[in-house]
Amino acid sequence: MTKIDRVLKKLSELYDFNRKLKAYKLREARRGVKIWQTQITSPCPPSGENPSRFDSREDEFLDSLSDSFQKDHKSMNSQITIRNETEADVDAITQVTVAAFKTLEISRHTEQFIISVLRAAKALTVSLVAELDGRVVGHVAFSPVTLSDGTHDWYGLGPVSVLPDYQRRGIGKALIQEGLSRLKDLNARGCCLVGHPEYYRKLGFKNMPGLVYEGVPPEVFLSLSFDGQTPQGTVTFHEGFNADGKGGGTGAEARGSGALEALSSKEV
Numbered sequence: 001m002t003k004i005d006r007v008l009k010k011l012s013e014l015y016d017f018n019r020k021l022k023a024y025k026l027r028e029a030r031r032g033v034k035i036w037q038t039q040i041t042s043p044c045p046p047s048g049e050n051p052s053r054f055d056s057r058e059d060e061f062l063d064s065l066s067d068s069f070q071k072d073h074k075s076m077n078s079q080i081t082i083r084n085e086t087e088a089d090v091d092a093i094t095q096v097t098v099a100a101f102k103t104l105e106i107s108r109h110t111e112q113f114i115i116s117v118l119r120a121a122k123a124l125t126v127s128l129v130a131e132l133d134g135r136v137v138g139h140v141a142f143s144p145v146t147l148s149d150g151t152h153d154w155y156g157l158g159p160v161s162v163l164p165d166y167q168r169r170g171i172g173k174a175l176i177q178e179g180l181s182r183l184k185d186l187n188a189r190g191c192c193l194v195g196h197p198e199y200y201r202k203l204g205f206k207n208m209p210g211l212v213y214e215g216v217p218p219e220v221f222l223s224l225s226f227d228g229q230t231p232q233g234t235v236t237f238h239e240g241f242n243a244d245g246k247g248g249g250t251g252a253e254a255r256g257s258g259a260l261e262a263l264s265s266k267e268v
């Protein structure tokens, strides 16, 4: 086979694959499963050997491709599934959260406890995992917040985590966008968080004059109104945000997650 023949063969495989991928996504969308495609630039880790999200028809098709194309394809494109957490995900969520916050200087490394306490308190209104090749690689939590002006149906975003090896590939963004969409489906009126302005502004969050989270610099408290209204007053996160793994998190006023609280004393 000449070089040009090989290139043409690969192009034709790619075309066929993309066509089938489109059909696959359409089928999944009809079943209500959202598939996010992310660009994976490094080869799949060993866990990539787990069954993938492709159904058997897709697997058969992949098997029919040349070895080198399969390798290229598997290293370049993987499907991220964003779905509700299940009981079976609890340990994986803890692991993802611990790993994501492990080297974060501003973190107090209590985020996994916060998630557990929120879950136990039935305050994980939305808790989504990002699954890649059968492995949980990301997680986001949303819980109710209290607003001093009496506005209801606002939620706090966080903690949000993506395994270090999978960061900066759009997974965090996909988790947050899907979470916000689920909140809107629940008739939520808005969402707020303490975090890095640069990151969250890209997702539509902004500083809202008049809406305050006491104890943190205003520039790191960001909000997103779903109904166009701007509540006025102070925000209190769920008391589960006090959790520290030593029995804390059930009494005093919530001050944000470990990382979020630490932001108050750091310049961001």
Ligand SMILES: CC(C)(COP(=O)(O)OP(=O)(O)OC[C@H]1O[C@@H](n2cnc3c(N)ncnc32)[C@H](O)[C@@H]1OP(=O)(O)O)[C@@H](O)C(=O)NCCC(=O)NCCS
Residues within 6 Å of the ligand: 100, 101, 104, 160, 161, 162, 163, 166, 167, 168, 169, 170, 171, 172, 173, 174, 194, 195, 196, 198, 199, 202, 259
């Ligand atoms: C924060 C975190 C969840 C982001 O997830 P991610 O999958 O790495 O982020 P994404 O790839 O979806 O990034 C979305 C956008 O933000 C940008 N971005 C990612 N991390 C960023 C950072 N630390 N600072 C600024 N921008 C960042 C990306 O470049 C991307 O921009 P684009 O849409 O213009 O391309 C993840 O990095 C993480 O787990 N970090 C450790 C835990 C943490 O800090 N959690 C948040 C506590 S407030």
